[in-house]
Amino acid sequence: MTEPTRLGVERIPGAGRAARGPGREWGVTLVEALVTLLVLSVGLLGIAALQLVGVKESTVGLRHSQATWLAYDMADRMRANSVGLADNGYGAVGSEVSTDSATDCNSGPCDCDAESANCNGAQMAQFDLYQWGQLMSPAAGNQTLPNAVGTIENLDGNRYRIRVLWDDDVAGLNDDIPDQARRKTVGCPSDPTITQTCVEIAVEP
Numbered sequence: 001m002t003e004p005t006r007l008g009v010e011r012i013p014g015a016g017r018a019a020r021g022p023g024r025e026w027g028v029t030l031v032e033a034l035v036t037l038l039v040l041s042v043g044l045l046g047i048a049a050l051q052l053v054g055v056k057e058s059t060v061g062l063r064h065s066q067a068t069w070l071a072y073d074m075a076d077r078m079r080a081n082s083v084g085l086a087d088n089g090y091g092a093v094g095s096e097v098s099t100d101s102a103t104d105c106n107s108g109p110c111d112c113d114a115e116s117a118n119c120n121g122a123q124m125a126q127f128d129l130y131q132w133g134q135l136m137s138p139a140a141g142n143q144t145l146p147n148a149v150g151t152i153e154n155l156d157g158n159r160y161r162i163r164v165l166w167d168d169d170v171a172g173l174n175d176d177i178p179d180q181a182r183r184k185t186v187g188c189p190s191d192p193t194i195t196q197t198c199v200e201i202a203v204e205p
């Protein structure tokens with residue numbers, strides 16, 4: 001009686017190893033993983049830096065837009081009050097009025113918003129300056145222009161210089177403005193020695 005032949009597959013030595021050769025193993029070494037992580041981190045930091053620069057430049061533009069709007073707002077108020085202009089309500093020739101010294105028109109004769117108000121031109125000018133200052137006040141919700149001040153200078157009776165000044169160098173606020181942008185904006189065209197950032201316009205109401 002013939003003994004049955006045992007069928008099977010012969011195991012070939014080394015068949016489970018990588019084709020890249022004996023002694024090499026699949027996978028990534030710790031050094032390779034760390035290098036990859038470092039490159040990825042540098043790239044992410046670069047993207048974050050670009051976004052930060054964009055935010056800073058947007059802040060500069062926003063502040064200038066707000067200051068320009070405030071300057072033209074006062075110019076429109078002056079044009080609407082020709083009687084007040086004639087009475088030097090916005091400052092005598094060669095003088096300058098400022099929101100820092102504005103009369104408090106929350107009540108009294110220059111409260112031109114009151115139902116019983118009957119303001120003359122000079123009182124309306126006082127009210128305009130008071131309201132203008134309120135628009136620049138943090139209490140009125142203006143967080144855009146730190147320490148903002150508005151000034152009106154009567155140059156010759158027909159021409160006025162309107163300025164809006166604010167301080168970019170304020171603790172806790174100056175870090176969001178690039179030094180290069182700040183140097184470009186400090187001072188006014190007519191007076192570069194001014195230490196605040198400035199927007200100014202000349203009008204002939």
